[in-house]
Amino acid sequence: xxxxxxxxxxxxxxxxxxxxxxxxxxxxxxxxxxxxxxxxxxxxxxxxxxxxxxxxxxxxxxxxxxxxxxxxxxxxxxxxxxxxxxxxxxxxxxxxxxxxxxxxxxxxxxxxxxxxxxxxxxxxxxxxxxxxxxxxxxxxxxxxxxxxxxxxxxxxxxxxxxxxxxxxxxxxxxxxxxxxxxxxxxxxxxxxxxxxxxxxxxxxxxxxxxxxxxxxxxxxxxxxxxxxxxxxxxxxxxxxxxxxxxxxxxxxxxxxxxxxxxxxxxxxxxxxxxxxxxxxxxxxxxxxxxxxxxxxxxxxxxxxxxxxxxxxxxxxxxxxxxxxxxxxxxxxxxxxxxxxxxxxxxxxxxxxx
Numbered sequence: 001x002x003x004x005x006x007x008x009x010x011x012x013x014x015x016x017x018x019x020x021x022x023x024x025x026x027x028x029x030x031x032x033x034x035x036x037x038x039x040x041x042x043x044x045x046x047x048x049x050x051x052x053x054x055x056x057x058x059x060x061x062x063x064x065x066x067x068x069x070x071x072x073x074x075x076x077x078x079x080x081x082x083x084x085x086x087x088x089x090x091x092x093x094x095x096x097x098x099x100x101x102x103x104x105x106x107x108x109x110x111x112x113x114x115x116x117x118x119x120x121x122x123x124x125x126x127x128x129x130x131x132x133x134x135x136x137x138x139x140x141x142x143x144x145x146x147x148x149x150x151x152x153x154x155x156x157x158x159x160x161x162x163x164x165x166x167x168x169x170x171x172x173x174x175x176x177x178x179x180x181x182x183x184x185x186x187x188x189x190x191x192x193x194x195x196x197x198x199x200x201x202x203x204x205x206x207x208x209x210x211x212x213x214x215x216x217x218x219x220x221x222x223x224x225x226x227x228x229x230x231x232x233x234x235x236x237x238x239x240x241x242x243x244x245x246x247x248x249x250x251x252x253x254x255x256x257x258x259x260x261x262x263x264x265x266x267x268x269x270x271x272x273x274x275x276x277x278x279x280x281x282x283x284x285x286x287x288x289x290x291x292x293x294x295x296x297x298x299x300x301x302x303x304x305x306x307x308x309x310x311x312x313x314x315x316x317x318x319x320x321x322x323x324x325x326x327x328x329x330x331x332x333x334x335x336x337x338x339x340x341x342x343x344x345x346x347x348x349x350x351x352x353x
Contacts, residue, residue: 026080
């Protein structure tokens with residue numbers, strides 16, 4: 001991700017750098033700085049308002065009379081005290097992430113710690129994430145507010161007149177990241193990088209979560225000696241074979257050297273997936289494919305068993321790929337969704353055979 005001019009955040013790539021710039025912007029929200037630098041004060045005020053709105057809603061954000069920003073207090077990335085002169089002021093806790101994910105109960109522990117330190121204050125937890133991530137990896141909205149890269153850009157884009165190099169650098173850095181993520185819309189899949197693949201998966205997830213039928217698991221990255229790939233899982237069903245229940249689902253695998261749609265099995269309890277069941281499911285898939293709905297299946301490599309395992313690769317027309325293309329090789333999202341839905345229905349039929 002390169003911009004046309006040197007950018008501070010090409011060299012300062014750690015989360016602590018992002019913590020610092022968020023703290024810097026929010027500190028300008030203090031009313032005392034209004035006359036010192038009005039443009040930065042407006043930006044800081046708007047950013048603080050947007051963060052608090054994740055908790056209170058746009059029309060219910062309290063009036064801010066004072067702001068005090070601290071970093072790395074009790075391991076909390078940003079701790080923002082608001083309206084200190086009031087006994088019932090607010091404390092905003094910001095957990096800030098780039099590419100990593102929240103650790104189990106991390107925000108919950110921070111809230112408990114803050115309540116001990118500020119027993120009379122209302123605690124407002126917030127999760128800020130600038131890297132691409134599956135919705136399934138985000139904390140729940142009941143646990144905390146959520147503020148993503150696009151949300152940050154929406155605020156920063158409204159204040160391009162600050163003349164501040166730090167602010168201009170973070171805006172440019174995040175925009176380059178956003179553009180790279182959205183490049184899947186106008187570049188053929190063969191030209192996609194990891195950011196574009198994540199953008200494609202994010203759109204799939206957004207489309208699928210609007211309909212229960214997809215039963216999407218979301219997406220993530222898996223490393224392997226061949227270079228790794230990003231997977232997207234959906235279409236979960238259950239195959240009952242006493243004494244265990246086995247999950248069957250579809251998984252897209254995208255990487256520099258892999259692009260395929262597979263049918264997989266998973267077993268969370270018991271001895272794991274056994275080869276006889278994998279062959280049984282493969283035969284059912286092959287039998288179903290012979291009914292002429294345009295879907296073909298190939299055995300997905302060597303069967304090894306284990307906790308999870310790929311059984312078959314699903315093929316279509318148009319170069320046998322699940323990715324439908326427009327003129328120039330650009331992805332056709334509507335047609336791609338239709339193919340994935342056909343694959344989902346195809347696997348669902350097998351479950352009941």
